[in-house]
Each structure stands twice: as C-alpha cells, then as structure tokens.
Amino acid sequence: MENMFNNRRISRFIFINILVITFYISIMFIDRGFIMLDTNLSVKNVSKYFKNNIKANNNISIEFQTHEITALIGHNGAGKTTLLNQIGGLIIPSEGQIHINNIDVIKEHSKVRKLVSTMPQFQVPLKGVSMLQAIESIAMIKGFSSKVSKKKAEEIISSLQLDNWKNIEGEKLSGGLQRLTSFAMTVIDEAPVIILDEPTNDVDPIRRILMWKYLRKLADKGSIIIIVTHNLFEVEKYADRYILLDKGCVKKDINISNRYSQNIKHMLCVYDIDNIDISMFSSDFVTKYDIEQKKLTVSLKEENIYRAITIVLEVLKNGKATSYDLKIENLYDNYEDMINE
Ligand SMILES: Nc1ncnc2c1ncn2[C@@H]1O[C@H](COP(=O)(O)OP(=O)(O)OP(=O)(O)O)[C@@H](O)[C@H]1O
Incomplete structure (x- = not known):
C-alpha cells in the first residue's frame, strides 16, 4: 500500500517537473526566435521630407507578410x-505610421529593436576582429550564450562557404567577404523582420x-x-514579391508567383527588319520598333505565339528580316516600360 502511494508521488513529481521544464524551454525558444510567431509589419501613409525639400518617400502604404521575401x-x-x-527605426517619418505586431516603430523604438535586424548599404567596420569573432559577438549581443553564439557563427560561416577566411581579421578581408560577414551578422539571430540594403553587391x-x-x-x-537590390534577375528568381519605387512613390506591387501563374507573356524579337515591313505585326500585336538597330519587339500572350511565328517565317522567307528569337518576358525586359508608365 505504502509502495503504491510512493509510486504515485514519484509520478506526480516527474509530471510536474516535465511541465516546468517544457514551459521554460518554450519561453527560451520563443525568446530566441527558434519558434517564431507570425509577424505583422504595416507601413501606412509614410512620407519623408529632407531639409533640402526632397520628398524621398511620398505617401507609401505597404503590408509586409510573414514567410515572404519582398x-x-x-x-x-x-x-x-x-x-x-x-x-528599421533609424530615421523618423515626416508623416504616417509604421507598426510591427501593433508596436509603433517610432514611439516604442526600444521594443522594436529586438524584432528588426538591419544590414546597411555601406560596409560595417570590422577592424581588429576576425570574421568569426565579429559574427559571434553580434550573436552574444543579441542574447545568445557564448557557446551557442560560437556554434551559430560556425554554422552560418559554413553555409556561406566562408571557412577559409573565418580567422582572418576584418580589415584584411576583400570587399565581398566583408559584405558576407555583414550579412551573417545581420541574419544570425533570425529576427522576425530582416532588412537588407543591397546585400549581394560585390x-x-x-x-x-x-x-x-x-x-x-x-x-x-x-x-x-x-x-x-538592383539585380532584377535575382529578384525574379528568388523573391516572392517586388515593389517598384519611383520618385518616392510605390509604382508597382507585384506578387511574382501570381504573375507567372496568371499572365505569362512572351517576347518575340525580329532582327534587321525595315520600318515599312513591320505593319504585319503592328496591326495585330503590341510592338516596339528600334530604328537604329532595326529590331522589332513583339509582346505576345501564349495563345498568339503560333500566329506570330507564322508571320515571322513568312517575313524570313521573303528576305525581309535576318533572324528572330522568342523568350518569356522577364522583369528586366519590362523595367523601363514600368518606370515610364
Ligand atoms: N540624409 C539625407 N538628406 C538629404 N537628402 C537625402 C538624405 N538621404 C537621402 N536623401 C535623398 O532622398 C532621395 C532618396 O534617397 P534614397 O537613398 O532613399 O534612394 P535609393 O532608392 O535608396 O537610391 P540608391 O539606389 O541610389 O541607393 C534622394 O534624392 C537622396 O538624395
């Protein structure tokens, strides 16, 4: 009887301990960002005027989504x-509000600091510390233990294939390696909001x-x-969404995956064709003609490709053009038109 009573007490003791340990581990993981709750970032009617009367941002409103690369x-x-x-809270808007998880970025900057990690456009100074030390010390500043910081720094160095340089002092690293170090320092704590200004340069x-x-x-x-970034090929390949800013305003806000599933356009280029021979295309399709290069560009939906190719073959047969190519229209092809729209 006494044995049974003791067994029950032991089971209860173990159960309570498991509960307490689970609770503390959860707190630690959430706090360190290993478990991330969905983040909400909202920019509303933000404008920024500088002293020289430049309106750098003009009434910008954007909702940024968790799990998304913009x-x-x-x-x-x-x-x-x-x-x-x-x-990132580095400068204050002249007008408008920015909230992260309903926290006002301007008024409650100290709370927001923990949620945002920023990689600036310009090189961070890395004098007197090695690549590994620089990354490791940022992790410690962000609250990880020295053991965890070293492990995390080693992991990211290895995923970026930087092991050969990890013990080299910052000022002796090439421009690109310094940029990669700065990138690693920014992403090491896996912050809910990560902002990077031209990280892949060099x-x-x-x-x-x-x-x-x-x-x-x-x-x-x-x-x-x-x-x-200015690298439109990378944007198209790796981002989920792009936002085109022009003269401080949002000109386009495009979800890239939707763009491809809903509206694939093709671009047909016809070379060495004279201005007088382009009417066969321009009457039916959206065209652009470059007089200097004698190059005709035809924008096509999938269902019109066959008809356009038939015309091209006819034109080639009659010696009115020398060659053609056909490809899927990309962001780079459209960039100038989007700016001029
Ligand atoms: N501190 C400042 N004081 C005055 N004008 C500024 C300041 N910072 C930026 N500007 C001006 O605000 C406008 C927007 O600058 P911003 O640096 O945001 O452009 P950007 O799109 O990042 O350009 P880039 O692609 O060249 O980096 C520019 O006309 C710039 O000269």
Whole structure:
C-alpha cells in the first residue's frame, strides 16, 4: 500500500517537473526566435521630407507578410534606403505610421529593436576582429550564450562557404567577404523582420545563391525579409514579391508567383527588319520598333505565339528580316516600360 502511494508521488513529481521544464524551454525558444510567431509589419501613409525639400518617400502604404521575401527595386534615388531606414527605426517619418505586431516603430523604438535586424548599404567596420569573432559577438549581443553564439557563427560561416577566411581579421578581408560577414551578422539571430540594403553587391555568383537560399530558409521559418537590390534577375528568381519605387512613390506591387501563374507573356524579337515591313505585326500585336538597330519587339500572350511565328517565317522567307528569337518576358525586359508608365 505504502509502495503504491510512493509510486504515485514519484509520478506526480516527474509530471510536474516535465511541465516546468517544457514551459521554460518554450519561453527560451520563443525568446530566441527558434519558434517564431507570425509577424505583422504595416507601413501606412509614410512620407519623408529632407531639409533640402526632397520628398524621398511620398505617401507609401505597404503590408509586409510573414514567410515572404519582398524586393524593393527602383532607380537610384527612388527612396528605397529611406524606406528601409524608417522601418528599421533609424530615421523618423515626416508623416504616417509604421507598426510591427501593433508596436509603433517610432514611439516604442526600444521594443522594436529586438524584432528588426538591419544590414546597411555601406560596409560595417570590422577592424581588429576576425570574421568569426565579429559574427559571434553580434550573436552574444543579441542574447545568445557564448557557446551557442560560437556554434551559430560556425554554422552560418559554413553555409556561406566562408571557412577559409573565418580567422582572418576584418580589415584584411576583400570587399565581398566583408559584405558576407555583414550579412551573417545581420541574419544570425533570425529576427522576425530582416532588412537588407543591397546585400549581394560585390559577392560572387555562387555565394549570392547561398545568400538567397539562406534568406529563403529564414522566410520559411517565418521572418519577413525586405531586400533592396538592383539585380532584377535575382529578384525574379528568388523573391516572392517586388515593389517598384519611383520618385518616392510605390509604382508597382507585384506578387511574382501570381504573375507567372496568371499572365505569362512572351517576347518575340525580329532582327534587321525595315520600318515599312513591320505593319504585319503592328496591326495585330503590341510592338516596339528600334530604328537604329532595326529590331522589332513583339509582346505576345501564349495563345498568339503560333500566329506570330507564322508571320515571322513568312517575313524570313521573303528576305525581309535576318533572324528572330522568342523568350518569356522577364522583369528586366519590362523595367523601363514600368518606370515610364
Ligand atoms: N540624409 C539625407 N538628406 C538629404 N537628402 C537625402 C538624405 N538621404 C537621402 N536623401 C535623398 O532622398 C532621395 C532618396 O534617397 P534614397 O537613398 O532613399 O534612394 P535609393 O532608392 O535608396 O537610391 P540608391 O539606389 O541610389 O541607393 C534622394 O534624392 C537622396 O538624395
């Protein structure tokens, strides 16, 4: 009888201990960002005027989604960095509000600091510390133990294939390697909101892919990723959405996956064709003619390809053009038109 009583007490003791341990582990994981709750980032009617009367951002409203990589694109001076800096709380909007999980970025900046990690456009100073030390110390500043920080730093160095340079001092690293170090320092704590200003500049093609893959992993875990870049091919390949800024305004906000599933356009280029011979296309299709290069560009929906190719073959047969090519229209092809719209 006494034995049974003791067994019950032991079982209860074990059960309570398991509950307490589970509770603390959950708190620790949520706090460290291993378990990420969905994040909400809302930019509403944000404008930014600088002293020289420049309106760098003009009434911008955007809802950023968790699990999503959003690319901010646009000409030099379009207002991309200004927008990033306001989201990161580095500069204050002249008008409008920015909220992360209903926390006001402007009024409650200290609360927001934990939620956002920023990689600036310019190189961070890395004097006197090695790549590994620089990444590790950021992890410790963000609250990880020294053991966990070292492990995490080693992991990210290895995923970006940087092991050969990890013990080299910052100032002795090449521009691209410094950029990669800065990237690792930004993403190490897997913040709910990660903003990066032209992170792939100076980075080689293989490691660019590794950077984008790393960002995809973080987005899959729940981070909101916002990246400024001028590389439209990378945007199209790796981002979920792009926002085109022009003269401080949002000109386009496109979900890339939808764009492809709903509206694939093809581009037919016909070479060495004279102006007088383009009417066969221009009467039926949307065309653009470059007089200097004698190049005709025809924008086509899938259902019109066959008809257009039939016309091209006829034109070639009659010696009125020398060659043609056909491809799916990409963001780079459309960029100038979008800006001029
Ligand atoms: N601190 C500042 N003081 C005055 N004007 C500024 C300041 N920062 C930016 N600007 C101006 O605001 C406008 C937007 O600049 P911003 O850096 O946001 O553009 P961007 O799109 O990031 O350009 P880039 O692609 O060249 O980096 C530009 O005309 C710029 O000169």
